[in-house]
Amino acid sequence: MSLKASTNLEKVLAAGQFALTAEIGPPRGPDAEVVAKKAALLKGLADAYNITDNQTAVVRMSSIAAAKLVLDAGLEPVMQMTCRDRNRIAMQSDLLGASALGLRNVLAISGDHQRAGAGGKLKGHPGAKGVYDVDSMQLLAILKGMRDEGLQASGDELTSRPAFFIGAAWTPLGPPKEFRVTRLAKKIAAGADFIQTQAVYDVKAFAQQLAQAHDQGLTEKAAILPGIIVPRSAGMLTYMHNNVPGVVVPAELTARLKGASDPKAEGIKVTVELIQAVRELPGVKGVHLQAIEAEELLREIIPAAGLTPRPQV
Amino acid sequence: MITAEWKPIPELVGYLRGHQKVLLLGCATCVAECAAGGEREVETLAPLLRMALAKEGSPVEIITGTLERQCEPEFIEPFVPAAEGVDAIMSLACGIGMQLLAERFPQIAFYPGVNTTSLSLREAPGLWTTRCAACGDCVLGETFGLCPVSRCAKSLLNGPCGGTRTSGSCEISEDTPCIWNLIVERAKARGQLDRLSAVRRPKDWSNSPAGGPKRMLREDLRP
Amino acid sequence: MAAPANKFQPRITVLYCRQCLAADAQPFEGRRPGQGFAAQLVLLPCSSKMQVHNLMRILEKGADGLQLVACPDNACQHLVGSMRAGKRLAYAQGLLQQAGLEPERLGLARGQGLSLESITEMAGQRAEAVRPLGPNPLKGVSS
Ligand code: SF4
Ligand code: SF4
Numbered sequence: 060m061s062l063k064a065s066t067n068l069e070k071v072l073a074a075g076q077f078a079l080t081a082e083i084g085p086p087r088g089p090d091a092e093v094v095a096k097k098a099a100l101l102k103g104l105a106d107a108y109n110i111t112d113n114q115t116a117v118v119r120m121s122s123i124a125a126a127k128l129v130l131d132a133g134l135e136p137v138m139q140m141t142c143r144d145r146n147r148i149a150m151q152s153d154l155l156g157a158s159a160l161g162l163r164n165v166l167a168i169s170g171d172h173q174r175a176g177a178g179g180k181l182k183g184h185p186g187a188k189g190v191y192d193v194d195s196m197q198l199l200a201i202l203k204g205m206r207d208e209g210l211q212a213s214g215d216e217l218t219s220r221p222a223f224f225i226g227a228a229w230t231p232l233g234p235p236k237e238f239r240v241t242r243l244a245k246k247i248a249a250g251a252d253f254i255q256t257q258a259v260y261d262v263k264a265f266a267q268q269l270a271q272a273h274d275q276g277l278t279e280k281a282a283i284l285p286g287i288i289v290p291r292s293a294g295m296l297t298y299m300h301n302n303v304p305g306v307v308v309p310a311e312l313t314a315r316l317k318g319a320s321d322p323k324a325e326g327i328k329v330t331v332e333l334i335q336a337v338r339e340l341p342g343v344k345g346v347h348l349q350a351i352e353a354e355e356l357l358r359e360i361i362p363a364a365g366l367t368p369r370p371q372v
Numbered sequence: 373m374i375t376a377e378w379k380p381i382p383e384l385v386g387y388l389r390g391h392q393k394v395l396l397l398g399c400a401t402c403v404a405e406c407a408a409g410g411e412r413e414v415e416t417l418a419p420l421l422r423m424a425l426a427k428e429g430s431p432v433e434i435i436t437g438t439l440e441r442q443c444e445p446e447f448i449e450p451f452v453p454a455a456e457g458v459d460a461i462m463s464l465a466c467g468i469g470m471q472l473l474a475e476r477f478p479q480i481a482f483y484p485g486v487n488t489t490s491l492s493l494r495e496a497p498g499l500w501t502t503r504c505a506a507c508g509d510c511v512l513g514e515t516f517g518l519c520p521v522s523r524c525a526k527s528l529l530n531g532p533c534g535g536t537r538t539s540g541s542c543e544i545s546e547d548t549p550c551i552w553n554l555i556v557e558r559a560k561a562r563g564q565l566d567r568l569s570a571v572r573r574p575k576d577w578s579n580s581p582a583g584g585p586k587r588m589l590r591e592d593l594r595p
Numbered sequence: 596m597a598a599p600a601n602k603f604q605p606r607i608t609v610l611y612c613r614q615c616l617a618a619d620a621q622p623f624e625g626r627r628p629g630q631g632f633a634a635q636l637v638l639l640p641c642s643s644k645m646q647v648h649n650l651m652r653i654l655e656k657g658a659d660g661l662q663l664v665a666c667p668d669n670a671c672q673h674l675v676g677s678m679r680a681g682k683r684l685a686y687a688q689g690l691l692q693q694a695g696l697e698p699e700r701l702g703l704a705r706g707q708g709l710s711l712e713s714i715t716e717m718a719g720q721r722a723e724a725v726r727p728l729g730p731n732p733l734k735g736v737s738s
Contacts, residue, residue: 142526147574169533172525172544189526193574196530200571212574230534235556241569242531249530249571257534304535304543381693415648416690419655424694426733 063206063252064163064222067135068107070372071345072253072282077338078345079366080137080255080284081105081357084114085125094125098132100354104361105134106369107164109255109347112139116175116183123153127160137226138162141170146192147212151201158221166226166255167198178302196249199227203250227251229283231268232261233305240271247281254281255347257305258288260296260312262336269342278342285337289350289360290326293317327356331364373402373493374466375500376409376486378417385424387483388432388460395458396421396485397451397473398438399465406500408486409464411438417464417485442469448476455480491522508579508586514572516558521575523551529572532556603730605632605722608653609714611664612642612677617708627715632722634715642666643676650687654700655733660725662718663703670707677705699724700731 062069071078081101086093101108108129112122119125126136138157140150154165169191176183193201193212201212202225209220227246231239243254259265265285272278290296293316300308312329319325330348337343350356361367378384388394396418404410418434425432437454439447442465455461460481463470467488474482492500505522511529512519521527525544532552535543542548559565577583607629613622627634635658639645642665653661663684671677681703688698702724704717 169526169528169535172535174525174544191526191528192577194526194528194530195533196528196571197574200573228534230536233532233534233536234538234540234550235532235536235553235560237560238531238556238565238568241565245530245569245571304537381690382695385694412646412648416646416651419648419651420690420694420696423651423655423696423733427696 064224066107066163066224067372068137068164068253069224071106071370074370074372076370076372077366078107078282078284079105079361079369080107080109080345080347081354082109082111082347082349082351083125083129083136083354084111084351085120085122087117087119089120091128094120094128095132097354098129098134101357102132102134103369104357104367105348106345107135107137109137109139109166112141112168112170113144114171115177116143116171116173116185116187117177117181118184123157123160123162126157126162130161135164136162137164137166139166139168140198141168142191142194142198143170143173143189146190147201150193150198151205151211154202154205154223155217155221158223163222164224164226165202166228167195167202167251168228169195195227196245199225199246199249199251225250225252227254227281228257229254230257230305231259232264232307233257236268240268240275240277243272244275244277247277251281253344254283256283256286258299258303258349259285259333259337260290261307261309262333262340264307265337266340269340273342278344282344283342284345284347285340285343286347286349287330287333287337289330289348289353289356290316291353291356292322292326323356327360327363330360334364334366373405373491374468374488375406375490375492376403376464376466376488377406378408378413378464378486379484381420381424384417384421384462384483384485385428387462388421388425388434389428389430391432391460391481393433393435393458394460394462395451395455396434396436396462397442397464398436399440399442399463399469400438401441401443403465403469403486404438405494406492407498409466413464414438439465439469442466443472445472445476448473452476506581507575507577508583509576511572511575514567515555516562516564518551518555518558520551520555523549528552529575531568602631603726605659605725605730606635606657607632607660607662607718607721607725608635608637608658609662609664609718609721610637610639610642610645610649611709611714612639612666612680614641614666614671615664615706615709615714617710620710623711627711627718629715629719629722632719634718636711636714636718641671641673641676642680643671643673645680645683647683647687647690650684650701651690654691654696654731657731657733658700659728659731660700660702660721662721663701664709664714664717665703665705666707667705697725697728699728 110122110126126138129136173187174185296308296313299306398409398414462483462485464485490502491504507521536550540553542550665677691698702721
C-alpha cells in the first residue's frame with residue numbers, strides 16, 4: 060500500500076498496529092513553553108496528537124503554530140482546521156503553509172459555532188462573523204484535491220502537491236441517527252483517510268452504528284478511531300450526557316462513578332475498560348484519547364491499557 | 373417578509389437628543405407584519421421617545437406618519453410637506469425603505485429606528501423565523517424544500533454537523549431546530565434518503581451578498 | 596389613607612373591561628374622586644382592545660398612573676383577551692423601563708362582578724403605587 064503522507068500515524072495504521080491519538084489544546088496566550096510542556100508530558104504516549112483549532116470558539120494560539128511547536132518538540136501533530144474562521148482562500152493558503160512547515164496530518168471539522176464561547180464559561184466572541192464558506196465535507200474534498208491532483212478548489216494548479224494524511228470527525232450517535240453512517244460514507248468519499256469519533260461511552264450503541272459502517276466496507280476505506288474522554292466524576296458524565304451533542308452515557312456508568320470512593324481512579328479504570336471494549340469491535344483501528352485539562356492522567360491510563368510503548372514504524 | 377426589530381430605546385433617544393422637530397415614519401408592509409414599523413409601532417414609539425426625551429430635559433417634537441410602502445418613491449411624495457419642517461427623520465422601515473427615504477431627503481438628518489434582521493416567516497403569532505438568506509444560488513431543490521443556507525447556523529450543505537442535540541435542536545439553541553435533522557426526516561418520509569448521499573461541492577457565493585452589491589438588469593423592462 | 600388636600604393627588608386613568616362589571620352596575624365613563632386621588636374611568640368592550648400605544652398616549656398626556664381592570668385570566672368573554680391584555684401591559688412596562696421611565700405607573704387588577712366603587716378602589720391601589728414616584732414629570736411638557 061502506497062502511503063499518502065508517510066506520517067507516523069499513517070505508518071502505524073498501515074502496519075496494522077492499534078493506533079493511539081491524544082489531544083493537546085493550545086494555550087490562550089502566546090506561550091510556546093506551555094505547548095512544549097504539554098508536549099513533554101505526553102511524549103511517547105501516542106502516535107500523534109491533535110492540536111485543536113480555537114475549540115469551543117475561544118481564541119487560542121493558532122493550531123498551525125502550536126502544531127509546529129509540537130513537531131519541534133519531537134511529537135507528531137494532527138492539525139485541526141475548522142470551517143468557522145476561514146474562507147476557502149485562507150484555508151488553502153494555511154494548508155500550503157502548514158505543509159511547508161512539515162505538518163502532514165490534517166483533521167477537517169465544521170467547528171463549534173462562534174456563539175459557543177467555551178460553553179458560557181468565557182465571553183468568547185459571539186459577535187464574530189462566522190465564515191462557513193465551505194463545510195467540513197468540502198474541506199476534505201479540497202484537501203484531497205490538493206494532495207491527489209495538485210489542484211486548488213477552483214481548479215487552478217498548485218506548483219507542487221502537499222502530502223496530507225486527511226482526518227475527519229464522526230458523531231455516530233447524534234441525531235438523525237439513520238443518517239450518521241451515510242455522513243461517514245460521504246466524508247470518506249470526500250477524502251477522509253482516518254476518522255476520530257465523538258466520545259464513546261455507550262459501546263453497544265456505538266457498535267451498532269459501526270457495524271453498519273463495517274458492512275458497507277467503510278472501515279476498510281478509512282481507519283476509525285473511537286474517541287474516549289477520560290471521565291473524572293459522575294458530574295462530568297452527567298454534564299456531557301445532557302449538554303454535549305452526540306455523547307450518550309449509560310446510566311450505569313454514571314452510577315458507577317458516583318458510587319466510587321475515588322472517582323478519579325475509577326475514571327481511569329473505566330477508560331481502560333472502554334479502550335479494551337472498543338478494541339474488540341470489528342473495524343476499529345485505534346483510539347483517540349482525551350483528558351480535557353488533565354493531560355497528566357494519560358500517563359497513567361495509556362500504560363495501564365497496555366498501549367505503551369508505542370510502535371516504532 | 374423582511375423582518376426588523378426596534379433598536380434599543382436608549383440608542384434611539386441618543387439619536388434624537390438635541391433635535392427640535394422629528395418626523396417618525398413607519399411602513400405598512402413587511403415591518404408592519406413583523407410588528408416593528410407599522411402604524412401601531414410608530415404610535416407606540418413616538419410617545420415613548422417624547423416622554424424619555426422630555427424626562428431628561430431635552431423635549432423633542434415628534435410628528436408621525438406611516439407610508440403604504442417606504443420602498444416605493446410615489447408613496448413618499450405625500451410626506452414631502454411634513455418633512456420640510458423637520459430637522460431629522462427617523463424611519464421604522466427596512467433598510468431598503470430607509471435608504472429610499474434618506475435619498476429623497478438628503479439634506480435632513482436621518483436615523484434608523486430599527487435593525488433589519490432577516491427574511492423570515494411568521495411561523496406563529498408573535499414568532500418569526502428565518503427562511504432565506506438571499507444566497508443567489510438556491511439549493512431548495514436538493515434539500516427537500518428546507519433551506520440549510522439560512523437555517524443551518526453553519527450553512528452546511530452536506531448534512532448535519534456533530535452539534536445536533538438529542539431533541540433535534542441546533543447546537544446554538546434549544547429553540548432552533550437543526551434544519552438538517554428536518555431535511556433528513558423529510559427525505560426519509562419521501563423514501564429518498566439516498567438523494568442526500570452525494571458530496572455537494574463548495575457553493576458559489578458570488579451571486580450572494582458576499583459577491584458584492586447586486587445589480588439586476590432586465591433590458592426588456594428598461595425605459 | 597387620607598392625604599392632606601395640598602399634597603400630591605395622583606390622577607389615575609382606569610381602563611376597565613365592561614365584562615368585569617356586576618350585572619346590576621351601570622357602565623360609567625368619566626371622573627370619580629377617591630380618597631387622595633382622582634380616577635378617570637374609561638370603558639372597554641374587552642380588555643384585549645387595549646393596545647400598547649393607547650397606554651403610551653395616556654401616560655404622555657399626563658396621567659400619573661394607569662390601572663387596567665380586566666377579567667380573571669380564565670374568565671374572559673373572548674377567551675384569551677384578558678390574558679393578552681396582561682401580556683401587553685407587561686410589554687409596555689418593559690418599554691418604559693428601557694426608556695428610563697417608571698414602569699410602576701402602569702398596573703393591572705383583575706376582578707369580576709365589580710361595582711364602580713370597587714373599580715375606583717382599584718384605581719386607589721395604583722395611586723398608592725405611584726405616590727412615592729411623585730407626579731408624572733411629563734405633565735404639561737409634551738402634548
Ligand atoms: S438556498 Fe439560498 S435562495 Fe434558496 S432559500 Fe436558501 S438562502 Fe434563499
Ligand atoms: S446542529 Fe444542525 S442546524 Fe445547527 S449548525 Fe449543526 S447542522 Fe446546522
